[in-house]
Amino acid sequence: MADGSSRFLLRPWLRAIHRDIGYVAVGLTFIYALSGLAVNHIADWKDGDANFVRYQTTHHFAPLANAANGNSNDDEAVARDVASKLGITEPPREVYRAAPDQLDVQWERRTLHIDTEKGDVIEEGEKPRFFLRLANWLHLNRGKKAWTYVADTYAVALLFLSISGLFMIKGKKGLFGRGAVLALVGIAIPVVYVTLAGGP
Template sequence: MADAKPKKALWRPWIRALHRDIGYVAVGLTFIYAMSGLAVNHVTDWSDGDPSFKNYQATHELGALASLGSDEAIADAVRQKLSIKETPREVYRASPEELEITFDKRSLHVNPVTGHVIDDGQKPRFILRFANWLHLNRGKKAWTYVADAYAAGLLLLATSGMFMIAGKKGFFGRGALLVGLGIAIPVIYIALAGP
């Protein structure tokens, strides 16, 4: 008499299909969160201390501007020549030879006599600026729903992943040891380093 084959769990194919489809949806979000997490975890390694923006400095020679009269007129002329549409937060004299024009992410140091302009500012880093904006939930209420759905999806992936494979390589084999290791890593770190 032939040995009876063990019954296959009928629910396991459904778990694999669910795991696969949720995994596909999670790929884009995982890239965003992982990239941002790496950038933010190493914030002190960025030369300008901010993974979202990079500092820059540029100089411009605009010609004499002092004859325009008021500081506001000079500031308007500088903005026009440099094609800056943003309204300055502040225009003030740092000294007789230097007019400061400050914006949210840049400052212009203008010598009205010579027209020499030093442009100090920050430019967003490609992709990282937006990844960090999403990761740190700057999008507020609407993005909170997306982030919560993503977190729930990760919980489903983690849970379904434990039961996709049967036998020695499954959860009740080496899987339980690996899950225990995953739980032990943060526990041991907290025990040694403390919150």
């Protein structure tokens, strides 16, 4: 009687803990699943980049012919002026003449091609994809050691969820019935794939 009573009391606690850990894991599961899909299909993204989307925009300003003499001081001044008009506050990495009438200003993920005679500015750059860049940054552990603790905790939580899930339901739909068959199917998927693919 004692053993049966213990098993009876254990299952409700197991379900409650499984439920609560599952709720906590929702956000992390969403991040890892979405990022995993994005990275697995990296070749299907335009430009082959799941983190950024490329753009090109043309702006029109007053002629900048006063900078056409190639004087470096004038070039820097024009670069600062155009950047200010575009709301760019960070200093550029490089300012150089691509042609007598074209001044190029480069940042890490943005380049301005300035026609100093016509005042036309072609802006090329990359914008982070909404949420995906963050998800991929976390998934690939760009946060280094601090995020490693979170990722390890999440991995342990997944192990608990998978193991505890085996014992939550009794009878023919539980571990010793349909559950055993489905669990074996899940184990067989990677084993069969590795075997057919010839291994690592």
